[in-house]
Amino acid sequence: MLKAVILIGGPQKxxxxxxxxxxxxxxxxxxxxVPMIQHHIEACAQVPGxxxxxxxxxxxxxxxxTRFLEAAQQExxxxxxxxxxxxxxxxxxxxxxxxxxILAGGPEAFFVLNADVCSxxxxxxxxxxxxHQPHPFxxxxxxxxRTQSLNYGCIVENPQTxxxxxxxxxxxxxxxxxxxxxxxxxxxxxxxxxxxxxxxNQQDGQLxxxxxxxxxxxxxxxxxxxLEQDVFSALAGQGQIYVYLTEGIWSQIKSAGSALYAxxxxxGQYQLTHPERLAxxxxxxxxxxxxxxxxxxxxxxxxxxxxxxxxxxxxxxxxEGVRLRESIVLHGATLQEHTCVLHSIVGWGSTVGRWARxxxxxxxxxxxxxxxxxxxxxxxxxxxxxxxxxxLGCRVRIPAxxxxxxxxxxxxxxxxxxxxxxxxx
Amino acid sequence: xxxxxxxxxxxxxxxxxxLSIPKPLVDFCNKPIxxxxxEALAAAGVDHVILAVSYMSQVLEKEMKAQEQRxxxxxxxxxxxxxxxxxxxxxxARDLLSETADPFFVLNSDVICDFPFQAMVQFHQHHGxxxxxxxxxxxxxxxxxxxxxxxxxxxxxxEDGVCIRRCTVLRDAHIRSHSWLESCIVGWRCRVGQxxxxxxxxxxxxxxxxxxxxxxxxxxxxxxKSIGESVPEPRIIM
Numbered sequence: 001m002l003k004a005v006i007l008i009g010g011p012q013k014x015x016x017x018x019x020x021x022x023x024x025x026x027x028x029x030x031x032x033x034v035p036m037i038q039h040h041i042e043a044c045a046q047v048p049g050x051x052x053x054x055x056x057x058x059x060x061x062x063x064x065x066t067r068f069l070e071a072a073q074q075e076x077x078x079x080x081x082x083x084x085x086x087x088x089x090x091x092x093x094x095x096x097x098x099x100x101x102i103l104a105g106g107p108e109a110f111f112v113l114n115a116d117v118c119s120x121x122x123x124x125x126x127x128x129x130x131x132h133q134p135h136p137f138x139x140x141x142x143x144x145x146r147t148q149s150l151n152y153g154c155i156v157e158n159p160q161t162x163x164x165x166x167x168x169x170x171x172x173x174x175x176x177x178x179x180x181x182x183x184x185x186x187x188x189x190x191x192x193x194x195x196x197x198x199x200x201n202q203q204d205g206q207l208x209x210x211x212x213x214x215x216x217x218x219x220x221x222x223x224x225x226x227l228e229q230d231v232f233s234a235l236a237g238q239g240q241i242y243v244y245l246t247e248g249i250w251s252q253i254k255s256a257g258s259a260l261y262a263x264x265x266x267x268g269q270y271q272l273t274h275p276e277r278l279a280x281x282x283x284x285x286x287x288x289x290x291x292x293x294x295x296x297x298x299x300x301x302x303x304x305x306x307x308x309x310x311x312x313x314x315x316x317x318x319x320e321g322v323r324l325r326e327s328i329v330l331h332g333a334t335l336q337e338h339t340c341v342l343h344s345i346v347g348w349g350s351t352v353g354r355w356a357r358x359x360x361x362x363x364x365x366x367x368x369x370x371x372x373x374x375x376x377x378x379x380x381x382x383x384x385x386x387x388x389x390x391x392l393g394c395r396v397r398i399p400a401x402x403x404x405x406x407x408x409x410x411x412x413x414x415x416x417x418x419x420x421x422x423x424x425x
Numbered sequence: 426x427x428x429x430x431x432x433x434x435x436x437x438x439x440x441x442x443x444l445s446i447p448k449p450l451v452d453f454c455n456k457p458i459x460x461x462x463x464e465a466l467a468a469a470g471v472d473h474v475i476l477a478v479s480y481m482s483q484v485l486e487k488e489m490k491a492q493e494q495r496x497x498x499x500x501x502x503x504x505x506x507x508x509x510x511x512x513x514x515x516x517x518a519r520d521l522l523s524e525t526a527d528p529f530f531v532l533n534s535d536v537i538c539d540f541p542f543q544a545m546v547q548f549h550q551h552h553g554x555x556x557x558x559x560x561x562x563x564x565x566x567x568x569x570x571x572x573x574x575x576x577x578x579x580x581x582x583x584e585d586g587v588c589i590r591r592c593t594v595l596r597d598a599h600i601r602s603h604s605w606l607e608s609c610i611v612g613w614r615c616r617v618g619q620x621x622x623x624x625x626x627x628x629x630x631x632x633x634x635x636x637x638x639x640x641x642x643x644x645x646x647x648x649x650k651s652i653g654e655s656v657p658e659p660r661i662i663m
Contacts, residue, residue: 320568321586321603323620323638337568338586338603340620340638355570355588355605357622357640401588401605403622403640405657420657 001051002127003110004044005095005102006037010058010088014116016255016379019393019410023348025059027115028068030330031259032266033277033293033311035068039266040113043121045076049108053078054101056094057115058085092225096194103188109134114182118262120248120269126185129244136190137241139164139232140183142250143371146174151375152252153180153228156236157243164241167232177371178243180228181250193240197230198223251374256345257363257389258374263328264309267291279306286318289325301337319354326362336400344390347411352392353400360390361406385421427522428471428530430462431514433479433505436535441630441647442612447481449534450488452595454558454576459485459534460492466530467496474498475521477514479505563594566602578613601637612648625659 006027014026021029028035037055044050053072059065061082072080083098095102095112102110109130111123122140130138141155154175156166168175201224225231235241249265252258268291270277279292286300290308294300300318311328318324319337327341332349335341339352343360352358363386365372380386390404393411398404403418410425436448443451449459463474478485482504489500503518515522515531522529559565563577566585574591577583581594584602594600594611604621610628611617617629618637627641630648635641639652643659646652650662 323603325638338588338605338620340603340622342638355603357605359640401607403624405640 001105001107002047002049003051003102003105003107004040004047004053005110005112006040006053006055006115007091007094007112008037008055008057008059008115010085012058012088014254017259019391019408020256020259020345020347022411023394024064025062026253027055027057028064029259030311030313030328031118031253032263032270033295033313036253036259037115038068038072039118040115040121041072041076041078041080043119043123044111044113045078047111047123047127050078051105051107053080054098055080055082056085056098057082058088060084088224090224090226090230092194092197092227092231093223095227096191096198096225097223099191099194103191107188109185109187112184112186116253117182118249118251118253118265119181119183120246120250121183122244122246122248123183123185125246126183126244129242130185130187133242134187135240135242136187136193137164137232137235138185139241139243140181140185141178141243141245142181142247143177143245144179144373145369145371146177148365148373148375149174149177149179152373153232154178155180155243162242162244163237163239164232164243165237167228167236167241169228169233178245179373180232181246182252184227193231193235194225197225197234201225201230254374255388256391257360260309260326260328260343260345260362260389261364261374263311264291264326267293267309267311313348345392347392347394347396349394350392350396350398352398353402355401356398356404357402358390358392358398358404359406361387363388379423385423387421426469426471426527426529427473427475427525428466428532429475429477429503429515429518429522430459430532430534431511432459432476432485432534433508433514435480441628441645442610444648445613445631447478447485449485452576452578452593454593455560455578457488459489462532462534463489463492463496463498463500466532467498471530472498473501473521475501475503475518477503477505477509477518479508584619627656 008027014021017026027037044053069080085094153169154171155164155178156176157164251262253262277293279288279294281288284302286302286304286306288307292307293311295314297314298312298316301320303320304318304322306324309326310324313331315332316329317334321338322335323340325342327344329346330348333346334351336354338355341358343362344358365374387406391408393409395412396409397414405420407419408423432449436443439448450457486502493500501521557572558576560579562579563581565583568586570588575589577594578596580597582599586603587600588605590607592606592609595613598611598615600617601619603619604617607624608626609623612629612631615629615633617635620638621635623641625643627644629646632649633646634651636653640655642657644656644662646662
């Protein structure tokens with residue numbers, strides 16, 4: 001019997017996902033047409049013996065989350081429960097805090113997945129590797145190029161045994177080109193070292209200390225455990241932590257730009273896993289190029305040209321002669337005639353006027369480098385806004401014939417002119 | 426009466442258009458600047474126009490000889506081998522000018538004055554196009570929005586769903602569907618792709634191709650160039 005835990009974080013996390021995260025918790029943001037964590041749940045539900053899925057985080061349960069949980073249970077015929085932390089407990093604290101719930105029923109092992117990753121989730125392969133040689137911790141790893149590896153958790157492995165010899169989270173100089181995917185398989189024994197860390201933190205009087213070594217400088221209260229620094233780094237090289245390498249798709253989803261990139265990866269996967277989700281050109285329908293998802297309730301004019309990498313949400317209206325490429329259009333938005341939307345996210349209920357052009361700049365990994373991943377994405381450089389995906393928040397109104405280029409428009413804004421390289425409050 | 430029109434110079438500030446033809450022949454509301462002037466002079470009683478030329482003089486000569494017949498006036502060329510400034514050409518043409526004792530007009534070729542505007546106003550009213558001039562051989566698709574202040578030259582093709590404001594589109598240019606143009610000059614035989622946005626005095630020289638879905642902001646594009654990338658900030662494309 002197996003279980004899965006999905007770490008969904010909370011409102012303090014995911015600030016790089018603003019303004020999209022103002023409307024919906026980031027784990028529920030639609031990527032390739034379905035909520036981010038639905039991809040995780042679908043993958044977990046396919047592992048034979050999966051008994052229960054637990055979501056751990058510190059969001060206040062709201063209507064969106066509750067509805068999602070109900071729908072997921074119905075669709076996958078599995079209990080899907082949300083366990084809310086009383087305070088942000090770090091990537092490991094929630095696991096330790098809810099250990100009784102996780103271990104209830106005596107699972108052989110449990111998967112732990114970060115919500116904000118995009119992956120093909122090779123869970124069965126990880127399970128096979130684990131059963132072949134059980135260890136407390138099995139990490140899913142992938143390769144990155146040397147410069148980009150610095151943005152991730154780096155793993156030095158024994159190439160024969162695949163034991164993790166060293167683990168460094170976001171090192172300042174090159175350590176390894178194997179990086180941590182944020183997808184793990186733990187045996188019940190893994191919770192003991194977590195308990196040791198917890199006890200140690202309690203003794204150190206965590207409450208009073210500002211965090212010297214923590215590079216993020218965040219205040220940490222009692223009960224917080226960081227899996228990466230407190231467990232993986234500490235236990236590396238002691239025969240407890242092993243890594244399983246994958247060549248499959250993988251990306252972090254930290255910002256709108258990476259959500260678009262993840263959308264593209266998942267839409268590509270749909271060719272194999274969910275071909276029914278990909279739109280096809282039909283007589284009297286719009287022209288489709290590459291991989292496109294269109295919600296069944298969306299209305300798209302026949303003279304529109306869509307794709308590649310386009311996701312169109314529920315109830316969206318796409319007018320005559322619209323060009324839509326490398327973009328996500330969220331629930332209820334309207335694109336009027338002759339608009340051109342490229343590398344953008346159009347927020348829920350927004351309207352883009354006739355002949356307007358909404359365009360962003362992609363920061364995708366180098367397609368010629370199979371090990372390239374998204375760079376660490378900051379908004380500004382040298383005081384100037386870096387060109388990035390254009391985001392229209394919820395209910396934004398763009399007038400006819402203007403240009404919105406490399407800009408972020410906050411929710412409910414009605415614009416009256418063109419903007420370039422700006423955040424519009 | 427006679428008139429001397431100073432037509433020397435390379436018209437460098439009207440590049441890239443003047444890389445293809447001399448400035449006096451650049452269409453202004455579908456008629457070369459020079460012709461606006463010569464017609465106005467003929468209407469004022471001039472029967473002999475002398476053009477003081479230097480750059481691309483053969484092209485000019487050919488064009489203006491054709492007009493001689495039509496307007497019923499005599500057109501001569503006085504050719505500067507080297508730039509003579511603004512008074513030098515007068516001296517060079519002295520023989521022609523002193524054939525009679527009458528006073529003569531002297532004009533700079535790039536000055537537009539009241540006469541052409543009056544003619545244009547009458548033309549607009551006649552055509553009712555809100556300040557737009559559409560050559561009869563230009564064709565416009567469905568669901569377009571053309572105007573105000575647009576001139577489309579002979580043989581221009583504008584496909585469906587195109588919006589054009591305050592632009593000049595020269596002979597035989599082709600604007601593909603759903604594009605949006607404001608304050609631009611599109612040169613002879615250019616091909617502008619679908620869903621292109623051009624604004625802010627973008628000037629395309631002769632025979633320029635702009636690929637689909639690009640954005641041109643104040644781009645000055647030299648003739649025969651293919652544009653494959655957006656130009657988000659004003660610059661010159663050689």
